[in-house]
Amino acid sequence: MSSVKKVTLKSSDGEIFEVEETVAMESQTIKGLIEDDCADNAIPLPNVTGHILSLVIQYCKEHTSSSDSNSSKSNEKLKAWDTQFINVDLNVLFDLIMAANYLNVKGLLDLTCQTVADMIKEKTPEQIRAMFNIVNDFTPEEEEEVRRENAWAFEISLKNNNVVDTFEVEESMAKELQTIKNMIEDNYTDSVIPLHNVTSDILELVIEDCKKHVEAAESESEPSYSLASKLIDDPLKA
């Protein structure tokens, strides 16, 4: 029985982990220490708690064994494992980001950052702030200015039939139309929304109407749907 070389890692809260050297070397930071011969005793990692360190080690183990040429783990299986692995709460996720950065584990850093990026991608600013507890530190004037500069980022497209008669409308307006509101809430906002049953002329009238409703919405207690809106929601018409 040949002994596999192991290194000892010590977390910030004093937990000790013994891992194979090859696994530990997934961390470029640790790899550097080992190569500089500083790894004879336990390597202290004051920036990483035991809980997070154990997760990082899990990740490294999984990814070391997969880089063996004899490994039967396919790329797909590894991806599935990653998806499962990263399904953690936000606190842990951000802890993992910091740990991956400190320990310089590239794959884990990519995975965690991509996960956060995916969370941000589909959301409105309000949703992003809510999810991550970010404080809106703009003054109202500043915020309006920034919104205006980036107005193009807030519009969604409604497309008539198959002709590229595209109307870009503000989300708040489009939400007046239940059908579209549902699509928006299902996050179907990145592509152009096709409306097969509506001609351009009707669509334009509807949009005009919606605008008026949105503008009046502050004073009204209940949004009232006009005839044109009903036209959209009833696919048999138009």
Added chain:
Amino acid sequence: MSDLTLSEPQSHIDHFDRLPDSILLLIFNRIGDVKALGRCCVVSRRFHSLVPQVDNVVVRVDCVISDDDSSSSSLSSPAISSSSDKSRNPFSNLFRFVIGGIVKPLQLFTQLLSPKRPASSSSSASSGLLLSEDSDAEHGGGGGGSGGAVTHHSPTQVLKNFNEIRFLRIELPSGELGIEDGVLLKWRADFGSTLDDCVILGASAVFRSPAYAAAADAAAACGTGTGTGEDNGSIPESFYTNGGLKLRVVWTISSLIAASARHYLLQPIISEHKTLDNLVLTDADGQGVLCMNREQLEELRVKPLSASSASKRTQVPALNMRLWYAPHLELPDGMVLKGATLVAIRPSDQSVPAMSKKEVSDVSWVSTAFEEPYGTAAKMLVKRRTYCLEMNSF
């Protein structure tokens, strides 16, 4: 430094507070979509200050507008890709004459024009690649030039907030070349100041071989007509007479026109974003891909392109082309290409005299031009007999 112990479950601290700017940028660089990045700008001051430093951006263009939209007709539809303007473009006329309608008239992309900012008044000079339309000009309603709810934003405009883009990918909503269902046509072109190389893959029909599931026996030339058994790698005589050659010429010229039109459009973006390392202009159909790497981008900045006189695209130089053909090509994954054609194109002043050993054996750039399964098709095709052609500049 920052405290990394687990916080209480109900903590309301800003998660991003724990991350230094460099990591936040790593995250932003993985978002890609420029609209999502625009939304990030609004989240907080910190986000707003970091987004301009993002180095990886993907712009998905929603629609492409013709410069020839007549203002009088576009009362209600400000963004029409005019399929009605066929006759106004000399090139589309030329091609319809030559082709007889095999390829849908190419007016769409020949009307892709430089991204002028549309005037907000009644002028309909709304041209170029449009990202999305702004609903700020609609007070007072009614039709007229500025049309319903809309003005347009070009990619140039949308990108102006970004100062350090290194990787830029722009996606058109669809390929410019109208082709019939079942026909395959894909191109990939690399440009500096002018065309550096282009690879085109086409097939007159694509389908899954019904016999694939059962057939381990390729020698049994049953039921599929001209199987590979009698194929000696050469182009059959019928190809020259049944319109096959004409069709391939059309494919080649259309692809080159599409590529050079795209290249022409990119100038303002390239000159403004000097940090670019890699630029890709593709489309949602995966029909055509235009690529430029750092050297090529720099070359364009230093040596401006020559525009074609007839329309808004870059002049295509005189070309050497190599063509490979297979009447029936069956790929390992079961896909079958009929009339499969691969064309590798380079400017004639670049390549060494044709048929030199180096030139002939240098096909790696050809077989790696496309993603699978088409990469395999290309690799299979280059093993066949090579035909050489030349084309004048246009």
